[in-house]
Amino acid sequence: MRGTSQRWAYPALIGVLGLGLGISGAPSPLYGIYAGEWDFAPVTTTVVFAAYALAALVSVLVSGSISDRYGRRPLLLTAVAGLLLGLVVFMLAGSVAALVVARVIHGLSVGTIVVVGSAALLDLRPDDGAATGRRTGVTFNVGIGITVLATAVDAEYGPAPLVVPYAALAVLSGLALLAIVLMRETHDVDPTIALHVARPRVPAAIAPDFAFAALGVMAAWSVLGVFLSLYPTIASVAVGTDNLVFGGAVVGGSALAAAASQVVAGNRDTRRSAIVGDIGTAASLGLCVLAVHVGDAWFLAICSILLGFFFGLAFGSSLRHLGQVLPAGHRGEVMSAFYVLAYGALALPTIAAGIAATRWGVDTIFAPFMGCVALACVVAGVLGFRVKGLQQDA
Incomplete structure (x- = not known):
């Protein structure tokens, strides 16, 4: 393979993946500032x-x-150039429309980095797919956790909170761009391959496994959407603080706990791990509702970390379980269906929660929304008992 002589390329690509996912979560602790300044x-x-x-x-x-x-x-x-462009748009933003433009640019860029970067990693180490999957899962969550927390600290204690955090990320993106420039191509290109949109389809033979994995991930990503958009403000209001670091720490700690769960799951049975993650996520959601009601900062932080751990377990194990049962000839179709549902769950329930919060107030809709997601997690866990578990290879 063309890029295998560059040993540094593999860890560099891991770093680019972590940076991309980190940038996707960077605005999370800043949304409260935007809402306050622009009403x-x-x-x-x-x-x-x-x-x-x-x-x-x-x-x-x-x-x-x-x-x-x-x-x-x-x-x-x-894609990395898109990260830089989106950060510049954020730094210059003077309206909601600019925020939307920046987020669209970053969505296109990060989606490309996730798919193409993961493929490049497999190009470099084709016989190390399972380990690469675990490393990227950890990297995704570590990237989000560190970036969200660092952004919150920078915005709270540094100058120009809506500019400097993005500028710091732009510097890192510039280094990532340089690494890609220096990197050799990892794939033997084939100009005869037809360009196409991946077609979503699930073979009947794996429909129960797909339902189990997809429902668990959809429930988990519904939580992720609210966590990265509304939860920092919800948590800060609950404990009576306007310090951005608290909201950032709650989300960042949750993401780092999700990374830890990827390590703990390791080579454990994916079905059982996903069931534990689904049920644990449901229970943790209930604890987060209670913590917001009580308003104790430490209790809320602990509950958020627990939620992150079980969220990571549910997401990672569900995805790995699906990977074990995928027929070789249908991988593109099934993963297309999976991502349509996952990103739909990331976007649509989050918008629904925002509409309800605008009409009835965040305090009013928080518990019912979390209750609905918890119920979906329980249903996913129950479905897990109806599919056959497979022991993941080491």
Whole structure:
């Protein structure tokens, strides 16, 4: 394979993946500032967030075939340049429309980085797929956790909270762009490959496994959407603080706990781990509702960390379980269906929560929304008992 002589390329790509996912969560602790300065409702926050998810979905469905035909490197160069462009738009933003534009650019860029970067990693180490999957899962959550927390600290204690955090990320993005420029192509391009949108379809033979994995991930990503858009403000209001670091720490700690769960799950049975993650997520959601009601900062932080751990377990194990049962000839179709549902769950319930919060208030809709998601998690866990578990290879 063309890029295997560059040993640094593999960890560099891992770093680019972590940076991309980190940038996707960077605005999370800043939405409260935007809402306060521009006086917009919760639904506006969730629409801005959903713009990212929908753009990422489009990118996920088309970037794979483009990179197969033209190579990984041109797509990654374009995507990292998109990260830089989106950060510049954020720094210059003076309206909600600019935020939406920045989020769309980042959605397209991060979706491409996830798909094409993961493919490039497999190009470099084709016999190390399981370990690469675990590493990228950890990297995704570590990237989000560190970036959200660092952004909150920078915005709270540094100058120009709506500019400096993005500028710091732009510097890192510039280094990532340089790494991709220096990196050799990892894929033997094939100009005869037809460009296409991945077609969503699930073979009947794996329908129960797909329902189990997809419902668990949809429930988990519904939580993720609210966590990255509304939860920092919800948590801060609950404990009576306007310090951005608290909201950032709650979300960042949850993401880091999700990364830890990916390590703990390791080579454990994916079905059992996913069931534990689904049920644990449901229970943790109830505890988060109680913590918000009580308003104790430490209790809320602990509950958020627990939620992150079980969320990570549910998401990672569900995805790995699905990977074990995928027929070789249907991988693109099934993963297309999976991502359509996952990103739909990231965007649509978040918008619904924003509309309800605007009409009835965040305090009023928080518990019912979390209750609905918890019920979906329980249903996913029950479905897990109806499918056959497979022991993941080491």
